[in-house]
Amino acid sequence: MESVDNKILMILKKCGRGKVFFKQDLSRVSNPKRIQKALEQLVAAGKIIRVARGIYCYPKIDKLFNTGAELPSYDEIAAAVAKRDGAKIVPTGAHALNLLGMSTQIPMNYVYFTDGKSRKIEISNGRNITFIHTALKNLQFKNKTAMLITFALRAIGSENVTELQIKHITQIVRQEGREKIMQDIAKMPDWIKNIIIKTDD
Numbered sequence: 001m002e003s004v005d006n007k008i009l010m011i012l013k014k015c016g017r018g019k020v021f022f023k024q025d026l027s028r029v030s031n032p033k034r035i036q037k038a039l040e041q042l043v044a045a046g047k048i049i050r051v052a053r054g055i056y057c058y059p060k061i062d063k064l065f066n067t068g069a070e071l072p073s074y075d076e077i078a079a080a081v082a083k084r085d086g087a088k089i090v091p092t093g094a095h096a097l098n099l100l101g102m103s104t105q106i107p108m109n110y111v112y113f114t115d116g117k118s119r120k121i122e123i124s125n126g127r128n129i130t131f132i133h134t135a136l137k138n139l140q141f142k143n144k145t146a147m148l149i150t151f152a153l154r155a156i157g158s159e160n161v162t163e164l165q166i167k168h169i170t171q172i173v174r175q176e177g178r179e180k181i182m183q184d185i186a187k188m189p190d191w192i193k194n195i196i197i198k199t200d201d
Helices: 004-015 032-044 074-085 093-099 144-156 163-176 178-182 190-198
Strands: 019-022 049-052 055-058 060-062 068-070 089-092 109-114 119-122 128-133
Touching (some): 004 019, 004 032, 004 055, 019 074, 074 089, 074 109, 074 128, 089 093, 089 144, 093 109, 093 144, 144 178, 163 178, 163 190
Parallel strands (some): 109 128
Antiparallel strands (some): 019 055, 049 055, 060 068, 119 128
């Protein structure tokens, strides 16, 4: 009879490397205790990575630089959690600033607004992913860049935004296409609307 860990590996191989998965995804393989034991054995053998409690990854392998297994990005982990929960998410705070190139600081905590429930996930490397509930209407942007700009600027605050940051936003808007950003202008606070409108100057 094929072992539980081999069954799990076969499923993961079909899905491909880089997949973030959850313990409950494997419920059809065996009972919860056997699945947990098999996952522990696969982690110990270096076949999979335990990302957080109940969250695992069948990692990609860096063959170019021979650095071994590659951890999934925080966005990949957050996206997998959101997909599992049927929720929408958007990066905010320092993470949004980092994604837009407005900050080189690597966040210790990765924060996302979500229409799902608020929660914090402790990642195995000591960092956290935090989901903060917000109304669905706040996430219904047509353009992802417009949404990132909005939440990044809200994190800075109207009184703290600098001319250099406004110039950077102007470049982003022009690269993305101003008409695409303007589709979501009605969803932005007035002071952010003014910044976007002035990018046409």
